[in-house]
Amino acid sequence: MSTKTSETNAGSETVTNSIGSILAVAERYWLPIWTVLVFTFLYAPIAVLILFSFEKGTFSSVPWDGFTMQWYAEMVSDTRLIRATMNSLYVGTVVTFGATTLGTLGAIALVRADFRGKGFYRALVVAPMTIPGLILGIALLLWFNFLNINTSLVTVMIGQLVFVTPFVLITVSARLRGFDPELEEAARDLGASKWQTYRRVTLPILMPGIVSGALFAFTLSFDDFLIAFFTSGVQNTLPIYIWSKVQHGTDPVINAISTMVLLFSIGLIVASELIRRR
Amino acid sequence: MFLELLFFIGPLAIMFFIATMRMEDFALQQAYTLENYIGVFTGPANRAAFINTTTMAVLTTVTAVIVAYPFAYYIARRGGEYQNLLLILVMIPFWTNYIVRIYGWQIILGSKGILNSMLIWIGVLNEPISWIINTKFSIWLGLTYLWLPFMVLPLYSSLEKIDESLIEAAYDLGASRLAVFRRIVLPLSIPGLVGGIIFVFIFSMGAYIVPAMIGGGELFVGTRIGYAFGIGGDWPVGAALGSVLMLIVAGVLWSLMGYTDVEEMF
Numbered sequence: 001m002s003t004k005t006s007e008t009n010a011g012s013e014t015v016t017n018s019i020g021s022i023l024a025v026a027e028r029y030w031l032p033i034w035t036v037l038v039f040t041f042l043y044a045p046i047a048v049l050i051l052f053s054f055e056k057g058t059f060s061s062v063p064w065d066g067f068t069m070q071w072y073a074e075m076v077s078d079t080r081l082i083r084a085t086m087n088s089l090y091v092g093t094v095v096t097f098g099a100t101t102l103g104t105l106g107a108i109a110l111v112r113a114d115f116r117g118k119g120f121y122r123a124l125v126v127a128p129m130t131i132p133g134l135i136l137g138i139a140l141l142l143w144f145n146f147l148n149i150n151t152s153l154v155t156v157m158i159g160q161l162v163f164v165t166p167f168v169l170i171t172v173s174a175r176l177r178g179f180d181p182e183l184e185e186a187a188r189d190l191g192a193s194k195w196q197t198y199r200r201v202t203l204p205i206l207m208p209g210i211v212s213g214a215l216f217a218f219t220l221s222f223d224d225f226l227i228a229f230f231t232s233g234v235q236n237t238l239p240i241y242i243w244s245k246v247q248h249g250t251d252p253v254i255n256a257i258s259t260m261v262l263l264f265s266i267g268l269i270v271a272s273e274l275i276r277r278r
Numbered sequence: 279m280f281l282e283l284l285f286f287i288g289p290l291a292i293m294f295f296i297a298t299m300r301m302e303d304f305a306l307q308q309a310y311t312l313e314n315y316i317g318v319f320t321g322p323a324n325r326a327a328f329i330n331t332t333t334m335a336v337l338t339t340v341t342a343v344i345v346a347y348p349f350a351y352y353i354a355r356r357g358g359e360y361q362n363l364l365l366i367l368v369m370i371p372f373w374t375n376y377i378v379r380i381y382g383w384q385i386i387l388g389s390k391g392i393l394n395s396m397l398i399w400i401g402v403l404n405e406p407i408s409w410i411i412n413t414k415f416s417i418w419l420g421l422t423y424l425w426l427p428f429m430v431l432p433l434y435s436s437l438e439k440i441d442e443s444l445i446e447a448a449y450d451l452g453a454s455r456l457a458v459f460r461r462i463v464l465p466l467s468i469p470g471l472v473g474g475i476i477f478v479f480i481f482s483m484g485a486y487i488v489p490a491m492i493g494g495g496e497l498f499v500g501t502r503i504g505y506a507f508g509i510g511g512d513w514p515v516g517a518a519l520g521s522v523l524m525l526i527v528a529g530v531l532w533s534l535m536g537y538t539d540v541e542e543m544f
Contacts, residue, residue: 038346044382130287266370
């Protein structure tokens with residue numbers, strides 16, 4: 001180094017220094033930058049749908065052609081869409097009630113009681129969560145066909161119940177494991193009956209878990225496509241309707257519908273998280 | 279419990295059974311044969327579909343690990359007061375309808391879509407890029423996109439549990455950053471990592487929406503099953519494909535389940 005002329009030495013030093021400082025900045029900030037990039041990736045299609053649901057042109061493309069509410073007006077007057085939405089709300093409500101009841105009872109049994117075959121029961125409970133919806137969908141279709149049950153919204157409800165219940169069960173049992181059984185014992189010592197203890201102590205403490213589990217269940221049912229697709233027969237739910245529309249190519253009305261579905265789901269999940277973290 | 283037996287085990291059992299039957303004129307025949315199972319492995323289209331699907335699932339899983347790890351690490355260890363907010367931001371795409379989100383990609387990637395029209399508009403391109411949709415690339419992108427939160431959330435929950443004092447102690451003892459990562463952070467995040475791998479791999483194997491919507495005509499197990507139950511009208515063939523898929527899924531679950539606790543993840 002010292003044998004070189006001072007001029008070149010100074011020049012290469014600046015270059016080395018600036019590369020060095022870029023690397024130093026990169027090393028310091030690559031994690032937050034990476035995080036921002038991943039968030040951009042996660043939200044790109046969502047942002048695009050919302051943005052282009054207000055665009056005048058029938059092709060969702062750049063440059064922007066102007067603002068319109070036309071697609072929302074078309075959406076509101078689509079009777080088949082409204083019927084599919086009502087079906088989804090109906091199925092979602094029934095599944096939510098069923099899954100919340102079964103999931104809560106199951107959680108209490110799993111965490112509090114000791115019985116033979118608990119391990120097996122546990123595995124059975126978790127299994128539907130890890131099986132691809134496609135397999136569950138076709139298996140249920142074959143099963144209903146085998147039992148000579150005509151597919152309808154009722155079979156959709158049964159099918160969804162199978163895979164939604166485990167999610168509720170796990171949400172509630174997490175809450176259940178978090179609280180001290182001594183609280184229940186204290187209530188019993190103070191003369192509360194078994195039922196009173198459940199109603200006045202156990203249930204209120206579990207409530208946030210149950211409510212967030214219920215919202216979870218509703219979202220899962222409302223978004224489910226594969227089980228409904230194979231077991232709904234001729235009746236449509238909202239995802240099936242969207243699917244059939246998407247099959248006929250791109251259409252700005254789908255952007256408007258998608259935006260509404262997104263906002264609805266976002267509202268539910270935010271509510272669920274707020275309740276769960278309380 | 280009873281419900282699970284009746285509507286979970288029952289359907290799966292019947293799927294394996296129906297796969298041994300034959301279908302003629304849209305009716306199942308009582309002719310039991312292993313033909314359909316054999317066809318899964320010998321039929322060129324089925325074999326190609328299984329090879330494609332497995333390759334894409336492995337590729338997607340690897341990509342998801344690479345993308346999700348630093349992301350989950352940042353949220354879990356550096357998120358500070360914004361940790362909960364960032365976590366909800368991860369959950370939102372996780373629980374919003376996936377048909378809708380893949381449709382979003384369809385209008386971004388399409389030949390007249392947003393990406394192409396924007397690049398042409400600002401003068402970077404003259405012709406639309408065609409390989410970004412209806413190819414293996416778009417399946418890979420779509421699957422990675424869709425299942426990424428299933429990798430992030432389990433990783434987050436195990437990274438968040440790591441005790442900061444362990445990391446500090448390692449630094450005090452003179453460990454480099456790489457050493458701290460390799461010897462402390464990585465081993466302690468294994469349960470989350472395995473959980474994420476299970477979810478992403480299994481869901482990619484069983485994917486239907488992504489290959490059907492933005493996968494063009496690429497041979498994929500999910501779309502072949504969908505076809506067998508739809509226009510193809512051959513339930514036993516579809517059931518056989520589903521059964522083999524189910525066995526792969528169960529095998530992966532069985533071999534990896536010991537390293538993780540699925541219940542702890544949500």
